[in-house]
Amino acid sequence: MIRGLYEAHLPVKNLEVSIEFYTRLGLKFAWRDDDTAFFWIEEGKSWIGLWEGEEYQTSYHPSLRHIAFQVTYDDLKQSLKWLESIQVKAVPFGRRSTIDPFIRPNQGNASVYFDDPDGNSLELMCYIEVPDHLKHITDKLSFHEWEELLKKQ
Missing domain, CATH: 3.10.180.10 (2,3-Dihydroxybiphenyl 1,2-Dioxygenase, domain 1)
Structure with missing residues (x-):
């Protein structure tokens, strides 16, 4: 449906x-x-x-005031340069200290975050193929860490 x-x-x-x-x-x-x-x-x-x-004054929560836009893996790898080119600053996700895009192997996706002028949380996100033996990883990995893991297979 x-x-x-x-x-x-x-x-x-x-x-x-x-x-x-x-x-x-x-x-x-x-x-x-x-x-x-x-x-x-x-x-x-x-x-x-x-x-x-x-309503823009409503406190942020992930269940409110958040949208993720789907992009390709290659686009996400270039996302920081693209955001900078349009004068938009990426922001760290959650407790992370870095703004770099990251991989969530256990969810099969990758993301980078930024805010709109009103503090609405926006995300560029893509699906990734995760080999079965890596689906248990709950850490958020950098693209470099992820690609190194894949090379070791």
């Missing part, structure tokens, strides 16, 4: 500032009204709605 995600929504303080930010990310503007703007993530398939209002 369910075939994918159609839409997600985030609260923003200033719609004009947010429209400029999400345009820099390369998302295609879909439409807007007085206090709402929508951008296509995949045109005709999924979009993100930005809602101007006091």
Whole structure:
């Protein structure tokens, strides 16, 4: 029955500032009204709605105010350079001290994090193939550590 995600929504303080930010990310503007703007993530398939209002003050929690955008593995390897090129700063995830992208072998994915102008948590994320004998690893590994593990097979 369910075939994918159609839409997600985030609260923003200033719609004009947010429209400029999400345009820099390369998302295609879909439409807007007085206090709402929508951008296509995949045109005709999924979009993100930005809602101007006091709700942007809602405290962050991973279950609130977070969206992950799917990218390729190679894109994720270049993500810090890309973010810097559009004047967006990556942020550490959780208790990590580094902003570098990382691999979660036990989940079969890799990520890098950054925030929008209102502190909404955004993530670039990709799926990765994990050999069965490495699926037990719960540590977050750098791309270098991950690729070295794969070479040892």
